[in-house]
Amino acid sequence: MRYLLSVVFSLFLVSLASSQLLQDKKKFTHQDTLRGSITPERAWWDLTYYHLDISVDPENKYIQGKNTISYKVLEPNQIMQIDLQPPLEILKVTQNGKELKIKHDGNAHFITLKSKQKKGTLNSIEVYYKGNPKEARRAPWDGGFSWKQDPNGHPFVATSCQGLGASVWWPCKDHMYDEVDSMDISVTVPKGLMDVS
Numbered sequence: 001m002r003y004l005l006s007v008v009f010s011l012f013l014v015s016l017a018s019s020q021l022l023q024d025k026k027k028f029t030h031q032d033t034l035r036g037s038i039t040p041e042r043a044w045w046d047l048t049y050y051h052l053d054i055s056v057d058p059e060n061k062y063i064q065g066k067n068t069i070s071y072k073v074l075e076p077n078q079i080m081q082i083d084l085q086p087p088l089e090i091l092k093v094t095q096n097g098k099e100l101k102i103k104h105d106g107n108a109h110f111i112t113l114k115s116k117q118k119k120g121t122l123n124s125i126e127v128y129y130k131g132n133p134k135e136a137r138r139a140p141w142d143g144g145f146s147w148k149q150d151p152n153g154h155p156f157v158a159t160s161c162q163g164l165g166a167s168v169w170w171p172c173k174d175h176m177y178d179e180v181d182s183m184d185i186s187v188t189v190p191k192g193l194m195d196v197s
Helices: 002-023 030-036
Strands: 045-057 062-073 077-083 089-095 101-105 108-117 122-131 144-149 155-160 182-188
Touching (some): 108 122
Antiparallel strands (some): 045 062
């Protein structure tokens, strides 16, 4: 009898623990789906080139600039997903000198191009943005910008985005399935400082 009670009690504990684990299971949000999925607005274009051109202001912990995003059209479409995480904001997006319409949905920004893109063509857009980027609390484990000083008191700025994605500090197609073929980075910093990218 004692053995039977031990078995029943053990089964009760196991069932209680497993029900707690099921309740603690993370529920995916709409933003998780936009970030982690190959959405239709990502699937139709192949990322070929970035030119990130930014200015960094260490005193105000502020950045601004533009990213030229070049791509090859895989399937005809007119809406493109670009990712950029708050508190950074997209100011405008242009293609061939014309400003495009933007629909913001959290970290995902849906750009409506002037016309449906033709399969096989190469095109580009320019995404202008600005803001005070997220600060890393414990880089590189908790990503963002690190605004420090070197032993001489000069500003030392670094980014860590391994877990959060590059969209924590610049607008991009932030998904591992389509890595850029090549990239240029141009950084403007205050006099007396230098950039190493």
